[in-house]
Amino acid sequence: YNGGRCSLIHHNGYRFDQGPSLYLMPKIFEERFQDLGEDIHHHIDLLKCPSNYTVHFHDGKQFELTTDLSKLCRSLEKYEGNNESTLMNFYKFLNESHIHYERSVKVVLKTNFQHWYNFFNIKHIPTVLKLHLHNSVYTRACKYFKSEYMRMAFTFQTMYMGMSPYDGLGAYNLLQYTEISEGIWYPKGGFNKVLQSLESIAVEKYGAKFNYNCDVQEIIIDGKGMAKGIKLKNGNVVNSDIVICNADLVYAYNKLLPKTPYAKKLDKCKLTSSSISFYWSMNQIIPQIAVHNVF
């Protein structure tokens, strides 16, 4: 089956999304479908969550994060005070996180770093200087929000990537920007619908073939260090011009590629935290909780 961390669980007539529940950065998804000559809206029915999430604080207080700016600002005032500076500071925060978003997409997401020295390209310097890589996400939030509640509400998002807001680089507040400006979406039929659509386009339009249920044991590397194929667990060898490996980095370096000192070094790295998921089906609507809740 397709999907990996984004696959489905079927149990007792219920369907559960195994991993993702926040569809963010819709433009990036649109562009990937455009790359395939398709309009995403012909494949996926996207529903905008009426509210992004409700943050439930330790003392029972709540904060609703929404793309409705007037509603959001009224909620903000409860924590930051009903004065001019509250809104001004919030807009300054949005301005900064917008710059982080735009520049990171351009210079990081859409740039191929083939060699380590590509990172040090002189033309990237003005961009990198604007990303606040010397500050943490939390430090940036402290500049714009004075209440601890709002500092928490506008920084916890680094946990999506297993990071603490006290360590995550300032640029990562781009997540808050995309949530506030573009919203959180839900693909009707579950997140796996995106992958099913990509698979059908690949098969029907481009003649791709997917081989499921065959574990890769090794990526075969030639004498010049180039990947030239894969060896499957059943012993079959598949030669190819290109090998694209999307398994976890530390695992791939240690289990699929020839052992190197770099792989050993990676193996010793402290990994970010994972998650524990409970898949519950409800026989009633629970009005006290929103679509997404953060405690």
Ligand SMILES: Cc1cc2nc3c(=O)[nH]c(=O)nc-3n(C[C@H](O)[C@H](O)[C@H](O)COP(=O)(O)OP(=O)(O)OC[C@H]3O[C@@H](n4cnc5c(N)ncnc54)[C@H](O)[C@@H]3O)c2cc1C
């Ligand atoms: C609980 C949870 C919640 C999440 N929530 C969100 C969210 O709200 N929003 C969001 O954008 N993202 C979210 N994510 C992250 C998102 O699910 C992943 O980033 C995304 O699914 C990764 O896709 P991938 O194809 O890169 O990797 P994977 O899904 O990890 O796919 C890698 C595939 O490679 C296969 N593979 C590995 N080794 C081998 C081998 N030796 N032989 C054959 N096959 C192999 C694996 O079986 C797997 O199918 C969440 C993840 C989790 C776990």
